[in-house]
Amino acid sequence: MDQPLFRLLAALSLACAATPVAAEEAPLIDGGKLLLTNGVATIEGTSGGGLATWSTIAGRATDRGIGLSGHITLIELPDYGWQSRGVAIGIANRIELSYARQNFDTREVGTALGLGRGYVLNQDIFAAKLRLAGDTVYGNALLPQISVGVEHKRNRDAPVARAVGAAHGSGTDITLSATKLLLSHSVLVNATARLTKANQTGLLGFGTASDDTHRLQFEGSVAYQLSRRAVIGAEFRSKPDNLAIAREDDWWDLFAAYALTDHLTVTAAYVDLGSIATFDQQRGGFLSAQIAF
Amino acid sequence: MFLLAAALLMQPAAEPPVDWDKEFGVEEKVRDPATGELPVDPYVQSNRNAGATPFAGTAMATAFGGQDGIRRIAHRTVELSEADPRIAEIFKAHDMVRLKRTLFEQFCHILNAGCDYSGRDMASSHKDMGVRMRDLNALVENLQAAMREEGIGFAAQNRFLGKLAPMSGDVVTR
Numbered sequence: 085m086d087q088p089l090f091r092l093l094a095a096l097s098l099a100c101a102a103t104p105v106a107a108e109e110a111p112l113i114d115g116g117k118l119l120l121t122n123g124v125a126t127i128e129g130t131s132g133g134g135l136a137t138w139s140t141i142a143g144r145a146t147d148r149g150i151g152l153s154g155h156i157t158l159i160e161l162p163d164y165g166w167q168s169r170g171v172a173i174g175i176a177n178r179i180e181l182s183y184a185r186q187n188f189d190t191r192e193v194g195t196a197l198g199l200g201r202g203y204v205l206n207q208d209i210f211a212a213k214l215r216l217a218g219d220t221v222y223g224n225a226l227l228p229q230i231s232v233g234v235e236h237k238r239n240r241d242a243p244v245a246r247a248v249g250a251a252h253g254s255g256t257d258i259t260l261s262a263t264k265l266l267l268s269h270s271v272l273v274n275a276t277a278r279l280t281k282a283n284q285t286g287l288l289g290f291g292t293a294s295d296d297t298h299r300l301q302f303e304g305s306v307a308y309q310l311s312r313r314a315v316i317g318a319e320f321r322s323k324p325d326n327l328a329i330a331r332e333d334d335w336w337d338l339f340a341a342y343a344l345t346d347h348l349t350v351t352a353a354y355v356d357l358g359s360i361a362t363f364d365q366q367r368g369g370f371l372s373a374q375i376a377f
Numbered sequence: 378m379f380l381l382a383a384a385l386l387m388q389p390a391a392e393p394p395v396d397w398d399k400e401f402g403v404e405e406k407v408r409d410p411a412t413g414e415l416p417v418d419p420y421v422q423s424n425r426n427a428g429a430t431p432f433a434g435t436a437m438a439t440a441f442g443g444q445d446g447i448r449r450i451a452h453r454t455v456e457l458s459e460a461d462p463r464i465a466e467i468f469k470a471h472d473m474v475r476l477k478r479t480l481f482e483q484f485c486h487i488l489n490a491g492c493d494y495s496g497r498d499m500a501s502s503h504k505d506m507g508v509r510m511r512d513l514n515a516l517v518e519n520l521q522a523a524m525r526e527e528g529i530g531f532a533a534q535n536r537f538l539g540k541l542a543p544m545s546g547d548v549v550t551r
């Protein structure tokens with residue numbers, strides 16, 4: 085049996101035995117992300133920590149799947165009711181595309197501003213985010229996951245925005261985020277730089293006639309992981325202060341998020357949104373539900 | 378009748394079964410009678426193969442219940458993974474007797490519980506396995522379950538995972 089043909093066959097059979105034994109073929113909606121590493125939806129529909137956008141990619145897919153998520157968020161403030169609803173798709177844990185609709189109920193303030201009681205300001209936000217480098221959990225412990233994002237915002241009440249002094253009814257933010265879970269401390273840290281013209285995220289339009297430039301703002305989040313399912317944290321978000329008639333403050337919040345199931349995460353927060361449209365001390369409760377696959 | 382007899386006559390005589398492994402010169406691996414492990418190709422042994430610098434001090438070893446606790450966690454992680462439909466196929470094709478020993482040694486060494494690691498480095502032990510990110514997450518979940526069953530606090534679990542997470546680049550190959 086010392087024939088070349090048989091040697092070749094033997095070599096081939098060995099080569100076959102050594103090829104990778106693939107695990108179960110993964111479904112397209114692979115749901116393979118570790119719990120909570122997709123973040124929770126922000127009021128702008130991107131994935132992050134509630135108020136601040138992170139570099140995470142929405143949905144539970146890993147690098148060869150597609151992930152989906154949807155959210156509804158209610159913010160109850162002394163003088164306003166704010167709602168955000170949206171959907172996001174994550175592609176190969178690389179690209180995130182999201183859409184969110186914000187409805188901002190002015191309640192009694194609507195009367196004071198001459199808009200009519202309970203006038204609701206609306207805004208659509210179309211966003212895309214691209215993961216450039218790194219991984220939130222794995223790889224070099226000092227290299228965060230870094231993503232760049234664009235958020236195109238279209239205020240649906242542009243005449244109101246212009247009436248309060250905004251230059252435009254729509255605008256585009258650019259974000260650059262870095263996120264890392266420091267496993268040795270169970271702490272997740274995020275830092276985001278945002279270039280924006282938006283007044284109150286765009287609900288009061290973009291820029292002003294006298295100052296129509298993008299401003300650099302900062303968003304920071306720190307979160308402590310209590311368990312696989314529970315995390316508590318704090319966020320800060322600086323904001324521009326463009327409008328002459330109404331001061332705009334920086335935001336901060338304290339939040340707790342819990343993954344009730346692998347697909348449903350609820351987030352509750354205490355938020356301080358400062359002064360909005362001349363009504364100060366808008367501090368209140370934030371409640372959000374996110375489903376993700 | 379004649380045709381049937383002819384057909385029967387034309388049947389080839391029964392031959393003894395061919396040992397194809399022998400014909401093709403495939404060496405059959407035999408488990409070591411003492412350890413129950415299959416032999417592996419020679420490699421240089423070193424604690425560096427464990428892929429992480431061990432924790433300083435004894436706090437982590439204690440938090441993990443010493444060598445006994447660590448052994449249970451390593452073995453349980455392998456057992457859960459063998460039974461996990463997401464990744465069972467990858468484990469089936471390999472020597473789980475050896476993996477239970479070497480994975481224990483690696484965990485024990487990194488947790489500074491008094492072991493040397495005698496296995497291969499992470500890149501060569503996983504190079505032909507086709508491990509994906511999804512598979513790594515599945516294994517991490519199984520390790521978390523094993524640690525949870527042993528009652529390891531979550532912060533200590535994460536500290537340990539923090540030593541393993543940077544190895545992902547050597548393990549995930551596609």
Ligand code: HEM
Pocket residue numbers: 464467468471472475476479480483495496497498502503506508512513514516541542544545548
């Ligand atoms: C950072 C994560 C990982 C660590 C620290 C790790 C650790 C180890 C160690 C110490 C060995 C023993 C090497 C030897 O005996 O010489 C090993 C082998 C093995 N690992 Fe992993 N592993 C990891 C990820 C994975 C993943 C994600 C899978 C599959 C889903 C996997 C499947 C295996 C298999 C099947 C073997 C046996 C290899 C053989 O006997 O040839 N490992 N791993």
